[in-house]
Amino acid sequence: MADYQKSGLYKWAGDAENFDKEGPYIELVTSPNNPDGHRREAMVNRSQGLLIHDLAYYWPQYTPISSPSDHDLTLFTVSKSTGHAGMRIGWALVKDKGVAKKMTKFIEISTIGVSKDSQLRAAKVLKAVSDSCEHENSQYEESFFMYSYNIMSQRWKQLRTVVEAGDLFTLPQFSPAFCTFFGQETEPQPAFIWLKCEGDIEDCESLLREHKIISRSGKHFGASPKYVRISMLDTDETFIQLIDRLSAIQQGE
Amino acid sequence: MADYQKSGLYKWAGDAENFDKEGPYIELVTSPNNPDGHRREAMVNRSQGLLIHDLAYYWPQYTPISSPSDHDLTLFTVSKSTGHAGMRIGWALVKDKGVAKKMTKFIEISTIGVSKDSQLRAAKVLKAVSDSCEHENSQYEESFFMYSYNIMSQRWKQLRTVVEAGDLFTLPQFSPAFCTFFGQETEPQPAFIWLKCEGDIEDCESLLREHKIISRSGKHFGASPKYVRISMLDTDETFIQLIDRLSAIQQGE
Numbered sequence: 001m002a003d004y005q006k007s008g009l010y011k012w013a014g015d016a017e018n019f020d021k022e023g024p025y026i027e028l029v030t031s032p033n034n035p036d037g038h039r040r041e042a043m044v045n046r047s048q049g050l051l052i053h054d055l056a057y058y059w060p061q062y063t064p065i066s067s068p069s070d071h072d073l074t075l076f077t078v079s080k081s082t083g084h085a086g087m088r089i090g091w092a093l094v095k096d097k098g099v100a101k102k103m104t105k106f107i108e109i110s111t112i113g114v115s116k117d118s119q120l121r122a123a124k125v126l127k128a129v130s131d132s133c134e135h136e137n138s139q140y141e142e143s144f145f146m147y148s149y150n151i152m153s154q155r156w157k158q159l160r161t162v163v164e165a166g167d168l169f170t171l172p173q174f175s176p177a178f179c180t181f182f183g184q185e186t187e188p189q190p191a192f193i194w195l196k197c198e199g200d201i202e203d204c205e206s207l208l209r210e211h212k213i214i215s216r217s218g219k220h221f222g223a224s225p226k227y228v229r230i231s232m233l234d235t236d237e238t239f240i241q242l243i244d245r246l247s248a249i250q251q252g253e
Numbered sequence: 254m255a256d257y258q259k260s261g262l263y264k265w266a267g268d269a270e271n272f273d274k275e276g277p278y279i280e281l282v283t284s285p286n287n288p289d290g291h292r293r294e295a296m297v298n299r300s301q302g303l304l305i306h307d308l309a310y311y312w313p314q315y316t317p318i319s320s321p322s323d324h325d326l327t328l329f330t331v332s333k334s335t336g337h338a339g340m341r342i343g344w345a346l347v348k349d350k351g352v353a354k355k356m357t358k359f360i361e362i363s364t365i366g367v368s369k370d371s372q373l374r375a376a377k378v379l380k381a382v383s384d385s386c387e388h389e390n391s392q393y394e395e396s397f398f399m400y401s402y403n404i405m406s407q408r409w410k411q412l413r414t415v416v417e418a419g420d421l422f423t424l425p426q427f428s429p430a431f432c433t434f435f436g437q438e439t440e441p442q443p444a445f446i447w448l449k450c451e452g453d454i455e456d457c458e459s460l461l462r463e464h465k466i467i468s469r470s471g472k473h474f475g476a477s478p479k480y481v482r483i484s485m486l487d488t489d490e491t492f493i494q495l496i497d498r499l500s501a502i503q504q505g506e
Binding site: 001106113 | 341
């Protein structure tokens with residue numbers, strides 16, 4: 001985006017891992033990370049740094065909520081929390097009042113404000129989610145997050161079963177941790193599969209495409225084309241097809 | 254916006270009226286013009302110019318539709334055509350396929366696409382407008398534009414009556430023209446009042462504010478503070494209050 005607009009305000013300086021320039025910088029920390037689902041922390045750790053934490057996937061259905069978020073500037077979105085990506089609505093928690101005001105001004109002058117239709121619908125959706133959490137202790141109700149957690153849990157179980165049945169693919173391994181939201185230890189179960197093709201398969205995306213699975217090659221994420229990213233959030237029907245097709249590849253069909 | 258983002262792609266070069274630089278330029282033509290409601294045409298008229306026509310107010314309830322729009326790049330919005338500004342939806346007619354693709358790409362990378370909620374609602378609203386025009390000849394139906402035209406017509410009549418009753422204010426004068434949409438001569442009746450305080454009143458906005466009328470000073474539009482812009486598109490209740498308060502000022506209350 002910075003490159004595209006040729007902004008005079010900032011420039012893209014590449015991966016934080018390799019950043020070694022002097023002076024002020026902005027570091028974007030996406031945790032859990034897209035595409036691999038791992039927890040991330042700031043890497044540059046110098047003075048003059050401004051950190052932006054993107055917690056789009058920091059919700060209990062995807063990852064243990066180990067501690068309250070307490071960063072200078074944190075971004076959230078309904079896209080991944082409730083699946084309403086089409087609303088194009090997010091929010092930010094910002095400690096510095098001056099920075100918050102600049103962000104509001106930017107929204108005003110770049111788009112003259114966010115769609116009111118989206119704002120109204122997002123408010124309604126978030127209220128339904130919040131209500132579901134308050135009623136959780138009643139015997140008839142299940143919170144939105146428990147419902148989503150159970151679906152993700154079931155999908156990851158099915159996925160691991162089919163992947164571990166062969167030696168063509170591997171999945172990232174995650175450590176369980178205590179989730180303060182659920183009050184128990186939970187397993188990370190990311191919104192994306194970060195699948196690796198093992199052995200001599202160099203182009204995992206092409207292999208999958210031959211078997212009618214659309215994925216995004218690791219090369220778009222600064223990784224090897226042996227990796228692909230696949231969404232875990234499609235409909236049940238699509239997810240079952242994915243599992244069936246992965247299984248068919250494993251069995252050499 | 255160009256200044257705010259310190260874009261390396263373009264710079265704000267001021268009013269087209271005073272533009273005398275060599276080389277490529279982009280000219281924005283807003284017709285009918287905001288704030289004064291007058292028809293506008295390109296002013297620079299040199300080679301190497303790219304014209305963007307903003308026809309936000311080019312709808313039959315506001316101005317005679319004298320000819321089909323036939324420009325290289327034309328912008329429209331539901332904001333003024335149907336009053337749904339909160340949807341944040343517009344559209345563009347673009348002759349150059351390459352430019353159209355770049356515009357689509359810009360929307361994608363700057364906002365990852367327009368709210369689907371807004372798109373769905375806008376499609377529904379525009380269908381209702383279109384249907385109302387098709388059924389216009391039946392005896393029970395009135396097109397959306399005829400309905401809106403009649404309201405604007407009535408409001409401008411009330412406004413001119415109250416303004417012309419005194420010598421404190423003046424309004425722009427417009428010439429009627431043939432409207433191909435209605436098939437008859439119509440009068441321009443803009444969405445904004447561009448009111449001028451006559452005599453020794455130098456700050457029209459302050460005068461109105463003292464009488465509980467909120468307006469936007471001419472100085473924000475590169476004009477004299479003797480002018481103000483006032484919306485004509487508020488609710489009936491608010492519009493009647495506006496007329497009453499203007500009348501009260503005229504009568505020296």
